[in-house]
Amino acid sequence: MLPVVAIVGRPNVGKSTLFNALTRTRDALVADMPGVTRDRQYGICRVGPRPCVLVDTGGLVAQAEGIDSLTARQVRQAVEEAAVVLFVVSARDGLTAADREIVEDLRRSDRSVLLVANKIDGLEHHVAAADFAELGMGEPLTVSAEHRRGLETLMDAAADALPAETPINDEDDDSDEPGAIRLAIVGRPNVGKSTLVNRLLGEERVLAFDQPGTTRDTIAVPLERDGVEYLLIDTAGVRRRSRVTEAVEKFSTIKALQAIEQAHVVALMLDASEGLTDQDTTLLGHVLQQGRALVIVLNKWDGLPADHRARVKQELDRRLTYVSWARRVTMSALHGTGIQELLDAVQQAWRSATMSIPTSELTRVLNAAFEAHQPPMVHGRTAKLRYAHAGGRLPPRIVIHGSRTRTVPESYTRYLANRVIDHFGLKGTPLRIEYRDSD
Ligand code: GDP
Ligand code: GDP
Numbered sequence: 522m523l524p525v526v527a528i529v530g531r532p533n534v535g536k537s538t539l540f541n542a543l544t545r546t547r548d549a550l551v552a553d554m555p556g557v558t559r560d561r562q563y564g565i566c567r568v569g570p571r572p573c574v575l576v577d578t579g580g581l582v583a584q585a586e587g588i589d590s591l592t593a594r595q596v597r598q599a600v601e602e603a604a605v606v607l608f609v610v611s612a613r614d615g616l617t618a619a620d621r622e623i624v625e626d627l628r629r630s631d632r633s634v635l636l637v638a639n640k641i642d643g644l645e646h647h648v649a650a651a652d653f654a655e656l657g658m659g660e661p662l663t664v665s666a667e668h669r670r671g672l673e674t675l676m677d678a679a680a681d682a683l684p685a686e687t688p689i690n691d692e693d694d695d696s697d698e699p700g701a702i703r704l705a706i707v708g709r710p711n712v713g714k715s716t717l718v719n720r721l722l723g724e725e726r727v728l729a730f731d732q733p734g735t736t737r738d739t740i741a742v743p744l745e746r747d748g749v750e751y752l753l754i755d756t757a758g759v760r761r762r763s764r765v766t767e768a769v770e771k772f773s774t775i776k777a778l779q780a781i782e783q784a785h786v787v788a789l790m791l792d793a794s795e796g797l798t799d800q801d802t803t804l805l806g807h808v809l810q811q812g813r814a815l816v817i818v819l820n821k822w823d824g825l826p827a828d829h830r831a832r833v834k835q836e837l838d839r840r841l842t843y844v845s846w847a848r849r850v851t852m853s854a855l856h857g858t859g860i861q862e863l864l865d866a867v868q869q870a871w872r873s874a875t876m877s878i879p880t881s882e883l884t885r886v887l888n889a890a891f892e893a894h895q896p897p898m899v900h901g902r903t904a905k906l907r908y909a910h911a912g913g914r915l916p917p918r919i920v921i922h923g924s925r926t927r928t929v930p931e932s933y934t935r936y937l938a939n940r941v942i943d944h945f946g947l948k949g950t951p952l953r954i955e956y957r958d959s960d
Contacts, residue, residue, distance in 0.1 A: 523779045524683050526568065527576045527599045529627065530609035531619040535639040539609060539666035540564065540577035543676075556840035557809060558802040563774045565782065565811060568605075569680035574778045576603070600627070602775055605682045606634045607675070612649035612663065613640040616656070624656055633682045636661040637675060642668050701743065701750040702871045705780040707808075708790030709800040713820040716854040717790070718753065721746075741783075746864055754780045781807055785915060786814040786870045786949070788863065793819040793833050793851065797840055805844065812916040814870035814950040815847040818863060823853035846942065848949050870949025878911040878945060883919065890940040899928035907959070918953040926956035 528536045544564035566575040578596040600606060608627060610620050627634050638649055638661035646663050653661050662678055664671030706714050721744055744751045781787055787808045791801050808815050819833065830851075837849065848866040852859030887909050896904045904925040912918035919941060938952050 523565075523572055523574050523782050524568075524604035525574045525576060525599065525602045525775055526566070526605045526607060526679060527578055527603035528607045528609060529578050529596070529600065529623060531617065531623060532579065534609045534611040534614075535666045536577050536579040536609050537561065539607070539637075539639065539664070540575060542666050542669050542672060543575055554806075554809065554843040556802065557806045557843060558799060559806055560774070560803050563778055563807070565778065565807075566676075568676050568683060571680070571683065572782060573604075573679075573683075574775055574782075576775065598773070599775065600630050600632060603632055604684055605679050606630075606632045607637050607679070608634050608658075609637045609639050610653060610661070611640050612638040612644050612652070612661075615652045621656075624658070634658065635675070635678055635682060638663045639666050641665050641671065701752040702867060703741075703752045703754055703783060703785045704788060704867055705754040705784035705786075705813075706788045706790060707777045707780055707804055708792075708818075708820075709798065709804070712790045712792040713854040714790055717818075717820070717852075717860075720854055720857055720860055721753065749864070749868060751867075754783050777804060778807055781811050781813055784813055785874060786816065786867050788816045788818050788867065790818040790820050792821050793825060793830070794821045796833055796836055802840075805841075809844070809951065812951055812953065814874040814916065815844065816863060816866040816870055816949060817841075817844070817847050817849045818859075819849060819851045820854050822851040822859065823856050846948065846951065866949060873945075873947040874916055874950035875914050876917060876945060876947065877914070878917060878919070878941075880908075880910045882944075883909050883911065883941070886940055886944045887921065887937060890937055894936065896929050896933050899925075902928075904929045912955060916951045916953055917947065918955060920955050920957055922957045922959055924958055926958050929956065 528540055530536050540561070543566040562577050564575050565572050567573070576599040578599050606627060608623065610616065636653060636656065636658040638653060641649055641663040642665040650661050650663060662671065662675050664675055666672075706717060708714050722742060742753045744753050789801070789804060789808060791797060817837070819837075822830070825833075848869065850859055850863045850866050852863060854860075887906065891906060896906070902925060904923055904927075906921050906923035906926070909919055909921040912920040921937075934954050938954055941947070942952055
């Protein structure tokens, strides 16, 4: 399970600036995809070598309209789930009463807390640090989120504070072990995730309830269908009878992020009767940022009039041009239609995401693509592309070696990607192209 790192602090100390600085590389991946939403509260960041879920609780407070302390429910949840809390104060403002209150709250939560003094730019470190000594939390880590200073030291300290356990993560696993397909079914509350899980696993193992948001855990459950092994990573939670009595819990973005990170293939479930909502496109942004294979499931297809169906399809065509590579499956989890098609699409996505791409064939395909259509001239010269090889799987990465590759425009990279996708019949997985300059 991905550890959670929560950023906590009073308004205006620079929490969202810090959040953006720490999640920036991944953000860039979805920055220019219209129709896909960037999540400004939840993201993935690297702490040392480990991916973590980073939560900006400031954004959560703002959303909760006026509730501005750790008592806001989602803030408390984030802190409770956090392995490490980054408690941010402003070196510019010094210690305030609001800071002291938060410290009190954090003491009660019993988390591992790092004191982070932001806005250190232009200030003397030791003078700024002395101001916070009375908190009894030791030397603060001094950073400037805005100028991206001190962040590495901060992340090193966070890495030391994390529990030692290693997350399931074989992104870099190049072994040819087939293994089970890790499938995460994600979607906002009430789209039909549990109903689908019921269908897949059989009624005696799980139970769906008619009220949204019954207590849920993220649990991995093995499943075999037609000789194919899956591991269902289910955010809806495999709702066991014994859990029914527990408190009703809201949809957890943290759990969805953890499930996406653990999955090979994500089935993103939408409620076709409601079309595409903001929460859907935010989840989609997370799937794309994490480079997961994807199947889009349009559930509750039953009983929808033909004109509504056509409208939903058009809406997705129009708004999700950037994920045209993902298969869409219409389904009624309630009546059990579309499930075979879903599993076929999941298998296809998995095969595509794990395909080994032979160097010679790849180089041939790309050479043909260059010959058909050269990269555009920039300052009178074009990029030279020499050879290419596969650089990894889940998602497939292709590394192209050449010179002046920085001048290759995004549109040309997309053209190359499409040639590779067509030739190798990839469907349901993103493809990443990287360049290496031998200049
Ligand atoms: P939040 O309310 O805690 O999320 O704070 P923001 O991230 O919105 O930042 C509040 C203000 O502080 C903004 O005007 C930022 O530009 C500014 N700020 C954030 N980080 C720094 C920093 O490292 N140095 C300076 N000088 N200003 C910063
Ligand atoms: P979850 O919160 O995503 O796990 O959603 P549930 O599986 O609990 O389903 C929420 C509600 O939608 C329940 O009342 C289900 O019976 C209903 N539902 C689920 N799938 C379908 C479907 O395919 N068609 C229709 N009409 N209703 C469905």
